Amino acid sequence: xxxxxxxxxxxxxxxxxxxxxxxxxxxxxxxxxxxxxxxxxxxxxxxxxxxxxxxxxxxxxxxxxxxxxxxxxxxxxxxxxxxxxxxxxxxxxxxxxxxxxxxxxxxxxxxxxxxxxxxxxxxxxxxxxxxxxxxxxxxxxxxxxxxxxxxxxxxxxxxxxxxxxxxxxxxxxxxxxxxxxxxxxxxxxxxxxxxxxxxxxxxxxxxxxxxxxxxxxxxxxxxxxxxxxxxx
DNA sequence: GCGACAG
DNA sequence: ATCTTGTCGC
Numbered sequence: 001x002x003x004x005x006x007x008x009x010x011x012x013x014x015x016x017x018x019x020x021x022x023x024x025x026x027x028x029x030x031x032x033x034x035x036x037x038x039x040x041x042x043x044x045x046x047x048x049x050x051x052x053x054x055x056x057x058x059x060x061x062x063x064x065x066x067x068x069x070x071x072x073x074x075x076x077x078x079x080x081x082x083x084x085x086x087x088x089x090x091x092x093x094x095x096x097x098x099x100x101x102x103x104x105x106x107x108x109x110x111x112x113x114x115x116x117x118x119x120x121x122x123x124x125x126x127x128x129x130x131x132x133x134x135x136x137x138x139x140x141x142x143x144x145x146x147x148x149x150x151x152x153x154x155x156x157x158x159x160x161x162x163x164x165x166x167x168x169x170x171x172x173x174x175x176x177x178x179x180x181x182x183x184x185x186x187x188x189x190x191x192x193x194x195x196x197x198x199x200x201x202x203x204x205x206x207x208x209x210x211x212x213x214x215x216x217x218x219x220x221x222x223x224x225x226x227x228x229x230x231x232x
Numbered sequence: 233g234c235g236a237c238a239g
Numbered sequence: 240a241t242c243t244t245g246t247c248g249c
Contacts, residue, residue, distance in 0.1 A: 047239075049240055084240070086237040092240095093239075115238045125238070146238050184238085 001223060004056065004078025004099045010091070017088045021124040027132045028124070034110065034137045034191035037198040040065050041109030044212025045100065045130070047093045048224040049080060055228055056080045058096030059219035060104055061212065065202065068211050074103035075223035086146075087121045090129040097130060108136060110191070110199060112212040116140040117188035117196075119148055119163055119171035131189020138188030139196035141210055145173065145184055153182050157204075160185075160197060172197055176204035183208060 011017040042065045047058045055077065062072040076099030082091035093115075101108055117127030117140035127140030145163065150173040153159040157178050163171035163186070171186030174197050185196050203210035209217075 047240085049239085051241080084239065086239095089238055120238080140238085142238050144238065147236070 001075045001077055001226075002099050002103045004058070004076050004096045006078070006081045006095050010081055010095065014085055014088060017082070017085075017091045018122065021122050021129070024129065024132050025122065025124045028128055029190045030187065032137070032190040034195045037195070037202040038065050041071060041107065042112060042199065042203065042212055043101070043104075043108035043110070044112050044210065044214075044216035045097045046114045046213055046216035046220050047096055048217075048220040050224060050228050051080065053228055054079050055224065056092075056096045057220045057224035057227055058093070058100040059216045059223060060097070060100040060108065061215040061219055062104060062106060062108060063212055063215070065109070068203070068205070070215065072104055072106050073215075073219055074100050075219060076100040076103060077223060077227045089115055090126040093126060094130060094133065098133065101134065111136050111138045111188070112199070112203065112210055113138060113140045113188060114142070114213050114217070116142050116146060116171065116184070117186040119146065119165070119184065119186035121147070123170070125186070127186065127188025137190040139191050139199060140171075140186045140188050141200055141213060142184040142186075143209070148184075155179055158201060169193070174200055176200065177208050180208050
């Protein structure tokens, strides 16, 4: 476990944060195919909070993309750097996530985020932000449609429908389990939407959510408990 | 102007 | 995100 250091100049206001998004968005790379699903490594990142004690814990879990076995994992703990504001989630999560990624003993490969990438009011959600800051290919897999709209995908696993911001397809509602509500997939950085969906399906052999996020979720909660546990 | 809104 | 027990179903 490492300690999070909030970057100098981290935004303090919503206005500053939105300006950062508008500035970094130009660095997004959206014309790369991304890594092929089922090969190399895939890393899940997630964050848990104790607002009461002002503690944030992040986890990064590296899986072998073919076997989905855990290859490596790391956690980071620190203070909460930004309040939760819809559209500005990245400023709350990223410092801890970067610290956890830095603590990994091996390259992460594709990073799977719990949240959105291009499906964002300014087309720069958590997954895109993390991708630009790290240079890594990223995708976002969220549990809710946020403010976007979509028709329900067909009932079978693999069915999908466009996630729309007006006329623009910003992501896809993707059914990962028969008859279970879909997840919402969007491109983060250096990936394509169809590739992001293919990765998501490869990561969901048994549950609605990707193995990456399930592992990272469990690990960051554990790290938060440990960090806030009363001292002996 | 008011409410809704990833985690 | 987080607060929270049992319960229905494969």
